[in-house]
Amino acid sequence: MNEKVDDKFKSRLVFTLLAIAAISLTFGLVWIGRVIFLLLFASIVGTIFLTAIAEWLSLRLRVKRGAALALFILTSLIAIALLGWLLGPNVIQQFSELGVQLPVAAHSLLNQLQSHKWGQWLMQQTPDAGQVANGFSFAITRIGGIVVSSASIIAGLAIVFILSLYFSVEPETYYNGMRRLIPEEHRDQFDECAASVARILRSWVLAKLISMSMVGILVSIGLAIIGLPLAGTLGIIAGMMTFIPNVGPLISVIPAALIALAISPGTGALTLLVFAIVFSLEGYLVTPLLERNIVRLPPALTLTMQLLLVALAGPVGVALAAPLAAAILGVLSVLLPKAPDVPIPEIEKIHARR
Numbered sequence: 001m002n003e004k005v006d007d008k009f010k011s012r013l014v015f016t017l018l019a020i021a022a023i024s025l026t027f028g029l030v031w032i033g034r035v036i037f038l039l040l041f042a043s044i045v046g047t048i049f050l051t052a053i054a055e056w057l058s059l060r061l062r063v064k065r066g067a068a069l070a071l072f073i074l075t076s077l078i079a080i081a082l083l084g085w086l087l088g089p090n091v092i093q094q095f096s097e098l099g100v101q102l103p104v105a106a107h108s109l110l111n112q113l114q115s116h117k118w119g120q121w122l123m124q125q126t127p128d129a130g131q132v133a134n135g136f137s138f139a140i141t142r143i144g145g146i147v148v149s150s151a152s153i154i155a156g157l158a159i160v161f162i163l164s165l166y167f168s169v170e171p172e173t174y175y176n177g178m179r180r181l182i183p184e185e186h187r188d189q190f191d192e193c194a195a196s197v198a199r200i201l202r203s204w205v206l207a208k209l210i211s212m213s214m215v216g217i218l219v220s221i222g223l224a225i226i227g228l229p230l231a232g233t234l235g236i237i238a239g240m241m242t243f244i245p246n247v248g249p250l251i252s253v254i255p256a257a258l259i260a261l262a263i264s265p266g267t268g269a270l271t272l273l274v275f276a277i278v279f280s281l282e283g284y285l286v287t288p289l290l291e292r293n294i295v296r297l298p299p300a301l302t303l304t305m306q307l308l309l310v311a312l313a314g315p316v317g318v319a320l321a322a323p324l325a326a327a328i329l330g331v332l333s334v335l336l337p338k339a340p341d342v343p344i345p346e347i348e349k350i351h352a353r354r
Contacts, residue, residue: 035313035314035316038313038316038324039163039316041323041324042320042323043159043163043164043167044167045201045323046160046161046163046167047163047164047168047171048198048201049164049201049206050069050165050168051069051168052202052206053069053072054066054068054072054168057071066169097229097230097233156316179191189334192334193331193334196330196333196334197327199330200326201323201326201327201330204326210286211242211282211286212239212240212242212243214282215239215278215282216235216236216238216239216240216242217235218278219231219234219235219238219239219274219275220232220234221235222274222277222278223235223271226270226274227267228260228263228267228271229259234252234255234256234259237252237255237256238253238256238278242282243319244306244319245297245302245322246299246306247318249275252275257271260272297326302321302325305321305322306318308321309324
């Protein structure tokens with residue numbers, strides 16, 4: 001009898017140790033490849049967007065989905081090549097000039113600061129004003145390098161594009177393969193979660209592309225009106241940074257504000273006014289209109305997700321925090337029981353009930 005108990009205990013102990021080892025190995029692999037998993041998630045988002053466009057073209061043109069997808073990809077590549085041929089040299093030149101002007105603008109701003117008594121007082125309050133100035137100039141130089149040197153960004157986008165293309169050609173194959181990993185009794189719920197995530201991400205990507213285009217165009221026009229150099233390049237940066245909620249708009253203001261303040265305080269104020277007007281329109285008019293058909297991401301939730309992912313995966317995590325939060329909310333909308341919205345209970349009423 002004791003031998004049977006010992007055997008059962010040993011088998012349970014071995015099973016527990018193996019389960020702990022498997023879970024630890026899984027978390028270790030996820031931690032090591034966290035950036036790869038985020039790029040894979042970005043590829044899934046791209047696949048959802050490409051399949052949505054392919055289905056829309058298939059219905060309108062009455063062709064097969066594969067032919068519609070090939071037509072869209074071919075048309076997009078031709079358009080990108082044409083824009084690159086027409087605008088590419090000018091854009092590359094402006095980005096190169098931006099990398100040169102940002103450090104110059106930083107030094108000019110520091111000189112203007114030191115030319116005023118309040119600026120000298122402010123610099124004197126620092127432990128080592130020279131070290132702060134050098135550090136500030138170095139940081140701005142690094143910002144310029146990040147803006148200009150886009151090799152890593154292009155490599156990441158190329159990986160996402162290629163994976164999205166492969167997934168979009170045969171989405172059923174990959175989906176059914178993933179579906180086989182789910183226990184049969186939970187497959188219907190898995191299908192509901194996948195449909196909810198796909199619906200939310202389709203609408204989110206479309207809304208974000210419209211917002212990015214609007215911000216890029218309006219910022220370029222506004223900066224060109226006030227006569228700021230490199231208005232087109234700064235508009236492209238602002239449009240791209242709009243993809244990242246909360247943090248992106250603040251990052252996009254930095255290079256434009258530095259160049260403008262180096263010219264004159266008045267130009268700096270007008271530049272900040274342009275960004276304030278554009279992002280106010282985007283935040284209070286365009287985004288609410290576009291988010292009627294999608295789940296609204298609470299800003300606090302998005303910011304919390306960004307803080308978590310920036311610690312785990314760096315800039316890639318910050319960029320993908322919003323779509324990942326939208327996907328999680330899509331899954332939770334299926335798994336969690338629905339409850340009516342109620343106002344926050346007042347503390348006095350709770351005490352009165354007791």
